Amino acid sequence: MIKTFDQSVFGKEASRLLASIQQGRRSVADYSVEFRTLAATSEWNAEALVARFLEGLNDTFKDELYAREVPDRLDDLISLALRLDARRELRRRARMRTEPVASTPLAPSSDESEPMQVDRLRLTAKERGCFFSSV
Template identity: 35%
Template sequence: MSGRALTWASAVWEQKSPVCARLEDFTAELKRVFGPPGSDRISSRGLFRLRQGTRTVGEYSIEFRTLAANSSWCHVSLYDAFAQGLSGEIKDELAARELPRDINSLIDVATRIDNRIRERQSTRSQGGTRATSFRLPSERPAGPLAPLERGYPSALHRKGLSGAEGSDTEPMQVGRARLSSAARQQRVDSRCCLYCGEAGHFIAHCPVKGSAHQ
């Protein structure tokens, strides 16, 4: 100690003041004499108003401990004040648990709960973003149905299974069944028409196909 504090402490010691009997009493008296005027009341008002809000429990507990250190509140009052200032979501989780006995343990439990809730919220948010790129048939938005959904052949089916104009496949013929894969391959190997099965021409110039269309 030095300066005014040393002068004060020397005077108190020489007077054999009761505050010199215990270190705790001497420290409290030192803070009362040299501390900011009304600091205890300011900290008490701050503890009354303090709330977690949208902050993490860690951020909330740092401000709470700072105010608590400058107050003269007992441990029970500090415990209740900290629990009261927690967010509703944390309070709901604590309601289903057996509460710890001291405030330091309460801060630790509340911090772990808060971290898990925030991790879960982050996981749900990421999963929801990925899920929007996939929809089940029952989840398709209302509106005009695509050709296949109306029961009509799509443009690819009208053009041929390959999807190109002038394809050698004919998906539907009046009075004729669709060729099997084996039969089609046999006609290709024999260089026969895929429509009538005769040699000497291909499906693009098949006279039977032209007559059937007419």
């Protein structure tokens, strides 16, 4: 029964998956959990694991990491990445609260009447006559 639910990978399979793992659109936390799971069953050395973890991160996130001192130990690197990702998420949420919501412009009316003339001050004699004829 255990074999049915056991989806662990070891050795070469873990190494193959570790070589291709990418963060993608997921959080650093999700990426690091999968990375650590595969790393634990692979036979990679610490230096190779650090290099591969960095390589699998999104480019924009890598830029943030490389702007700092990158730790040599995998645990320290993952801790730093998790802190940066948490700050980034807080900032994203704060921006969402403060950014104005763009309103959709109203559709132009299909009425083909003459546009209103704002700058005209005096009525013509004909226009004045219309007011008196309706009385």
